[in-house]
Amino acid sequence: MMVAGRKQQTFIANGNVPFTPNEANTSVVSRNLRKNQLGGVIFGCKNATYKECLFKQLFGLPAQHFSYVKNIDPGLPLFLFNYSERKLHGIFEAASHGQMNINPYGWTTDGSEKTQYPAQVQIRVRQQCQPLLEEQFKPIIADNYYCRNHFWFELDHVQTSKLVSLLASLAVSPSTYLPHNAAKWRNIFQPLPSSGTKMEDEGFRPLAPVVEHANHTNAKWDRDVFVDETKVADEHFSQSSGKSDATDFTPFDPLETNVDAKTTTHGEKEFILIKLQELAQKRTEQDVSLMDNVEDSMVMKEARLEDGTFSRGQTDLVQKKENGACSSSSCQSSIAKFIQGMEELRTFKTEQCEKMIQMEQKLVAAEMEIQRLKDRCLILESLSNQSVEHINVKEIDTSDELQLDPTKSIFLVGGYNGALWSSALDSYFPSHDVIKSVQPMSSVRSYTSVVQLNGEFYVFGGGDGFSWYDTVESYNPSSNQWTPGPSLKQPKGSLAGAALDDKIFAIGGGNGIQCFSDVEMLDLNVGRWINTRSMLQKRFALAAVELNGAIYATGGYDGSDYLKSAERFDPREHSWTKIAGMSTKRGCHSLVVFNENLYAIGGYDGTEMVPSVEIFDMRMGSWMIGEPINQARGYAAAAVVDGSIYVIGGLRAGEDIVDLVECMEAGGGWQVKSSKAVGKRCFLSAVVLKS
Template identity: 50%
Template sequence: MNTGKKALKFKPGPSSRFNADASFRNLSKYHLGGVIFGCTNSTINECLSNQLFGLPSQHFSYVKNIDPGLPLFLFNSSGRKLHGIFEAASSGQMNINPYGWTTDGSERTLYPAQVQILVRKQCQPLLENQFKPIITDNYYGPNHFWFELDHSQTKKLISLLASQAMTPNVPQSSTNCRPFCTVLPSLETTEGSEKIKPQIMEVDFDLASQVADTVDVASSLDAGNSEFGAHCDANEANEEEKNRLLHKLQQLARNHHESPMLPLTSDTYHTTFSKDKNLESNGCSVEPIKSKESNEEDFGSSTEFQSLIAQLVQEIQKLKDSKAEQAKKIVFLEEKLLGAEGEIQELKSLLTLNYLPKSDALEAKRVMVEEQIEDSCLDPCESIFLIGGYDGASHLSTLELYDASRDMIKSLRPMRSVRAYASVAWLNSQLYVFGGGNGCVWYNTVESYNLETDQWTLCPSLNLAKGSLGGVSIGNKLFAIGGGNGIESFSDVEMLDLDLGRWICARSMLKRRFAVAAVELNGVLYATGGFDGSDYMKSAERFDIREHSWTEIASMNEKRGCHSLVTLNEKLYALGGFDGCSMASSVEVYDPRMESWIIEEPMKRTRGYAAAGVINESIYVIGGVLVDDKILDTVDIYKEGYGWQEKTSRVLKKRCFQSATVLSA
């Protein structure tokens, strides 16, 4: 099946301006689980202090999908470390601060795609070798990776960071002792023959390291600010306790200055000041002082002081134990919160049910529960694979499994890049998607999907960038047929030889065909219609790999391009498309045994750029464009003997330019 575009004047939105080589995945808002923002050593402080993250303007294609509460992370490219856990405090917007990260605000910012943030949990940063295995699929170069995260990657990063959560603690000083005494005046001995020179006493707080630094100034209690800011401050009760202890320490300091006292530890040292007569000349009274050994009873205040210090140490230890217990509770509650977020998202999807009548709401809930159970068990052999496309707002990287008979859909891992106008084919149980683009840029890239592992892999690129091409597999070969680049239409055919590991040029078609449709039937490749550079065509041709040549077959009855082509009961069905003037609903059937096209019953709607597949002897034509750029979300269903029926889907959204295929045997 193939999609294409030429004459239809379709204008994609601004999010479609995507370069295939740029660092975007362009996940939809539904698939976006988190976003990584970038910084350097010179900008990280501004990011955190202003609580604002930003990226260059081209990243707005996905920054605009950020809603409040979405998990965010900050990658410091200078140290190759990932910081978190943050969350969005606003929606992603342009120029929240037009002058952010500039020297003096005289120039406009280079990072206008911005979001306001808050800290969800303060954690130790992750080294690249720690987080790289989680986002390995995002790496498109040795040191470059896409910043968009799906839900699975986000959950794993949050779990890893949460395991290294930082526990709030009492700030500690870089030194263990601080000058904390008064000058003792010159004193005479009992004999009056000698004087003890003035001294400065310094108290060593090694015996109470928890008290160190709190004596000098109150601000030292706040000295433990980390680079993320002090978002883990103690609660109000702890603040009151700290203030009470600080008041005691300050009172202790004042008392010590007011009355002389002996040293508390053996580390006390004496510093000789100027001569005793200087003190006497300043009017200082001189009292005799006895030795410590003989006059210990005169210094009861020393014992009282030591007792007070011991009491304060015990109280601070209790405070630390209380804070440690609170930190454990906070970690536990945050883990509970993270687990509840998934449930909240599910509940949000039920909000609209409140506006339904009670009986309808109950029925809708019942159906939703059944779908949640069943969609995880969708049979790929009974479903149609829908790939990429355009929904009217942005181009998509989605891969979905659609069970048309039960009208159920399941999201699989999205492609590495947004992709529309592409072609798809199965080869050796791998789904290959090649070519296409986003309306501005055409791709030559190819990627394959493994259904068993739910993983995408980059494959050898096409020789030419092209879109609206056909894709068919025969035997062990994959063919990329025709297509164009918006300037010229191609007749070229490229073949992927897995033994050689590259695309090689095969025999070209007889005509140039952009917006061509192609299928395989009984080992023969068929290509129909398309745009040759000047007009849409009725002609068709076939390629027999055994003859290695193209042969013209009977022409269709109507011109058509960007149409769908499927096989049913050994016949080809050409469905809808664009004839150069308008969309068509007509259907033609080619029987190779009769070598002629027969007009059959038309579809219920005109549609082109649609996706089509055959399941259980029924043809399903999904989405596409009706007319005047109106995108469809309905399905036309055909079964021999029953004709066409149009079905409104509950799960499909409006989409065109997508590709579709069914699982090949």
């Protein structure tokens, strides 16, 4: 959420836990250090992105972190924190200024969508060191921790100096990390010396490891390798063509190769050595001078085919060599085998790159499936936790479940349980305290909005704990299927939604950098979202409902403070109109229609979660104080079903997730309902299927 006077974001870069308010002046995005105060920056990654950060020599954070990433100058110390292992890696330094979208498609599966981490900086390794455990570096940056597991990434000069000193004491061999200069990774043959000296020590030398993460430039990489090889042959040809002493030239000698097992895959190294050993055995039986002429001729032929750029003088020289070349069948056979071996090596490399890409794609798919299965396990655990006595009292058997009326249930969408973000859609029957899981969404989704229209649910916006969405999907209860819908005009979360006149309205929200007053409208006949009349105020973490042909929007955060104000949109007037304000500031609250009145429930007032309830009397046009809920909470779900208001889940404070359900009947007070089915859940949304 956003807190008064500070830029703030509900997501932590590459982390697992959302920010929740526990202090009024907490700001997740930054410490707001000035440029001259900034001594270093920590970037985040996970196991899945760690190697790509080093391979591409690029670090990135979500867009809202650009407020301080833009202050990074070349040479500034940088560190990389792996959330998966809770380890800090270094020492790195900036190789560029902090910029937006240096690589617009970084850390994506296939480059088909924009990166979630556009605040980027190019890096290089300053000193290669063993990573620090969190218990080792936490005392140094203790002031940066705003909650138990999360800290600000900005470092002052004192903190940076201490981290650099600690890491430097754990310096390791340079082979631990990838080479500094990524441009050299495309050459696996070193250039031959310009003098006519022997080359016994200048054999086949890999300059870089076979990179485990193949990317889409591998085809060009292979092509560059063989172009470099041609240049090597060309250079030697021009230097040795006038020499009569054949011993001045020694071809690639497999017995003198220097292949580092740490930097080359085992299978590829063995393949290269075997092929070159076969050549060496043949070469020892041949006349070296003839081999010189023939090999130069063959290499030049292949080079001419590769790039077609020979000069006239070189062509004449090649022709003279060919005329005097050895026609020995054994010599030609050896050369043919060598060329065949190189072609096989090229094919082998291409196949390995393709396999690596396929494996990465399968890994991403597997991770998504694991997440889905984890969500399902949580649901099953919530059912298994119900006591035998509880089940016996309810006496719900299979036939009873089949007779449950879906219009008497509350559909719970997505959310977070303290460990996992959820893609689940669950039908909660409060009268029986039973949850029935239906088809989950296509992706995890929280901070979203959901609207019921024409018997279907439309879910739009929100996020996955790392980035905001512009995606939309609809659920048909009859077919139990989700269908993708037209995307919003921009990604946003903590927005509100309402349906009016067969149209869906996406209202306000934010993206972690901006709060929006914008309103988008989806006309299903048109099939796309269009901008309509904006609200009078920016509202992030607001609540909105439709009542009697008008839309009401209440509270929220405008970028500097939480709001008491409320406004109404009447399509007949084509404008938003200010109505009476509430007595309490509130955002991330719930708003429902009950007995033809509006009920604003709980939320965050900029300092703490509040239990207060306010009721907007439509006839009087003013708010009055209602009975407070028993548990102060925000980011809960609320809905009206079967003549009662239900408030489900939410946050008490900090990272304390509520596992209580409260309900209120007409004319009664709030009652805590003994529920074991829902469990802990926050940042969720709720919707009711109208009969």
